[in-house]
Amino acid sequence: xxxxxxxxxxxxxxxxxxxxxxxxEGKLPLPPAKKYLVVTCMDAxxxxxxxxxxxxxxxHVIRNAGGSAKDALRSIVISEQLLGTTExxxxxxxxxxxxxxxxxxxxxxxxxNLGAGVQEELKGLxxxxxxxxxxxxxxxLAFLEASRLIPGEVAVSxxxxxxxxxxxxxxx
Amino acid sequence: xxxxxxxxxxxxxxxxxxxxxxxxEGKLPLPPAKKYLVVTCMDAxxxxxxxxxxxxxxxHVIRNAGGSAKDALRSIVISEQLLGTTExxxxxxxxxxxxxxxxxxxxxxxxxNLGAGVQEELKGLxxxxxxxxxxxxxxxLAFLEASRLIPGEVAVSxxxxxxxxxxxxxxx
Numbered sequence: 080x081x082x083x084x085x086x087x088x089x090x091x092x093x094x095x096x097x098x099x100x101x102x103x104e105g106k107l108p109l110p111p112a113k114k115y116l117v118v119t120c121m122d123a124x125x126x127x128x129x130x131x132x133x134x135x136x137x138x139h140v141i142r143n144a145g146g147s148a149k150d151a152l153r154s155i156v157i158s159e160q161l162l163g164t165t166e167x168x169x170x171x172x173x174x175x176x177x178x179x180x181x182x183x184x185x186x187x188x189x190x191x192n193l194g195a196g197v198q199e200e201l202k203g204l205x206x207x208x209x210x211x212x213x214x215x216x217x218x219x220l221a222f223l224e225a226s227r228l229i230p231g232e233v234a235v236s237x238x239x240x241x242x243x244x245x246x247x248x249x250x251x
Numbered sequence: 252x253x254x255x256x257x258x259x260x261x262x263x264x265x266x267x268x269x270x271x272x273x274x275x276e277g278k279l280p281l282p283p284a285k286k287y288l289v290v291t292c293m294d295a296x297x298x299x300x301x302x303x304x305x306x307x308x309x310x311h312v313i314r315n316a317g318g319s320a321k322d323a324l325r326s327i328v329i330s331e332q333l334l335g336t337t338e339x340x341x342x343x344x345x346x347x348x349x350x351x352x353x354x355x356x357x358x359x360x361x362x363x364n365l366g367a368g369v370q371e372e373l374k375g376l377x378x379x380x381x382x383x384x385x386x387x388x389x390x391x392l393a394f395l396e397a398s399r400l401i402p403g404e405v406a407v408s409x410x411x412x413x414x415x416x417x418x419x420x421x422x423x
Contacts, residue, residue, distance in 0.1 A: 082338060082406050084285060084338050084406075085408055087285075088303050090304070091303060091304020092303060092304065092417075092419040095304070095417055096416060096417040096418040096419075099418075101416060104417065105417065107414070109346060109348055111295040116293070121288070121311040121312055121326055123279070123282075123283040123284070123308050124307060126307055128298050128300060128301070130263075131260050131263060132259050132262070132264065132267070136295050137295055138295055139293040140314050141315055142312050142315075143313055143315065143323070143325070143326045150326075151315065153315070153322060153377075153378060153379065156361060156376070157349075157378060158293065160357075160360060161357060161360065166256050168257070168260060174281060176334055185332075188333065189400070192402075193399065196399050197399045204325060204328070205325070206328075226372060227365065227372055228369055228372050228373070234256075242279070243273060243277040244268060245267055245273075245276065245277070246264065247261070
């Protein structure tokens with residue numbers, strides 16, 4: 080029995096595919112046309128394509144909890160070195176879940192929820208929370224600048240998206 | 252001087268924000284309304300919101316190179332344990348870049364591009380490529396099932412999205 084979420088995927092996708100133009104959208108090449116990538120949060124209130132103006136085929140979109148550049152490093156290197164992107168937009172957002180807990184809180188909660196049997200897998204798992212939003216953007220920019228895996232030619236900029244207004248602003 | 256990519260972000264976002272309804276979209280709560288998460292690839296040819304029927308506020312969307320569940324584990328645990336999601340859709344896709352190289356290829360290419368100075372940072376970096384698509388979906392499902400951090404109650408399903416037709420199909 081499919082779940083409601085699975086049914087929604089199938090039905091929504093049938094509708095999407097019926098208006099999909101195989102001769103155009105279906106022929107887009109693998110490497111992003113506009114040669115850039117976006118790193119942002121998995122947050123349900125962000126629709127990167129609409130909010131950041133990304134057309135189909137334009138850019139890689141990497142999303143994880145907090146929009147962490149550190150967590151995204153593997154994907155960024157693949158995007159830049161194997162698929163030819165040359166620019167990074169890093170977008171974190173207001174009211175992010177990562178502002179609400181510490182690593183210690185998270186470890187304790189997960190162990191309380193799932194039992195002491197998870198200790199081994201939890202050990203060394205850094206949830207990468209952050210206490211202050213703009214500083215977290217700056218820290219991620221500094222991380223990317225310091226990494227030898229991201230060469231100096233790659234343009235990197237940091238932004239904050241406001242989930243209350245839909246507006247993005249640059250972080251100095 | 253902003254780059255063309257940065258200008259596009261600012262201009263597209265102004266347009267988006269001007270039709271953003273603060274009283275509705277701006278008031279969506281942090282936890283996803285439909286309590287699920289999607290793990291999919293960063294590929295530029297995938298628009299998860301449109302192709303998979305995800306409305307703003309419905310679901311966490313985690314994206315990385317290849318749509319790797321292993322790479323997404325930190326985000327999945329935060330989504331499930333701290334933000335209340337209870338279901339996972341794992342969606343890989345046809346013509347994925349991860350089908351086209353081995354870890355060894357990638358390491359050699361990155362070193363050739365960036366110089367021997369990157370060896371230290373590259374060491375131990377698993378690019379998580381895969382040689383066969385459906386098997387990669389099954390391997391990720393098995394990884395999630397085996398992880399104690401993903402409890403048995405979490406419904407997990409695997410899918411393949413066809414970038415040529417816009418259609419999604421379940422992986423048995």
